[in-house]
Amino acid sequence: MWGEICDGWHLVKQNNLSVIHERMPSGTSEVRHFHNKSRQFFFVLSGTATLEVSGEWHNIEALQGIEVPPGVPHQMINQSRHDIEFIVASQPISHGDRITVKS
Numbered sequence: 532m533w534g535e536i537c538d539g540w541h542l543v544k545q546n547n548l549s550v551i552h553e554r555m556p557s558g559t560s561e562v563r564h565f566h567n568k569s570r571q572f573f574f575v576l577s578g579t580a581t582l583e584v585s586g587e588w589h590n591i592e593a594l595q596g597i598e599v600p601p602g603v604p605h606q607m608i609n610q611s612r613h614d615i616e617f618i619v620a621s622q623p624i625s626h627g628d629r630i631t632v633k634s
Contacts, residue, residue, distance in 0.1 A: 537561070542618070549624040554616050555580075555609040563606035563632045569625040571599045573607065578615030581608040591617075604632045 536556055543550035573582060574596035582589045582597055583606045589597055599605045609615045
């Protein structure tokens with residue numbers, strides 16, 4: 532559980548790689564942030580996710596993905612009326628490498 536009502540399941544959890552299957556209910560979002568070291572790849576499994584990356588908005592449909600390099604502010608948002616599910620791969624792991632960005 533993260534963000535109070537979002538779910539996440541670790542598929543791979545190693546020192547240099549994390550792969551998580553996440554579910555976000557309608558109307559939820561994560562806090563805008565960046566990672567100093569971690570490079571991430573978001574791959575949408577179902578629904579349409581909105582990912583803000585360094586001020587640019589991307590609507591990501593099912594079976595599409597986007598990479599976020601280290602140091603780039605980003606925020607995942609579910610603006611749809613349905614849950615979205617996606618995979619986020621982080622290398623190295625992002626745990627402990629998250630810096631919140633104030634809007």
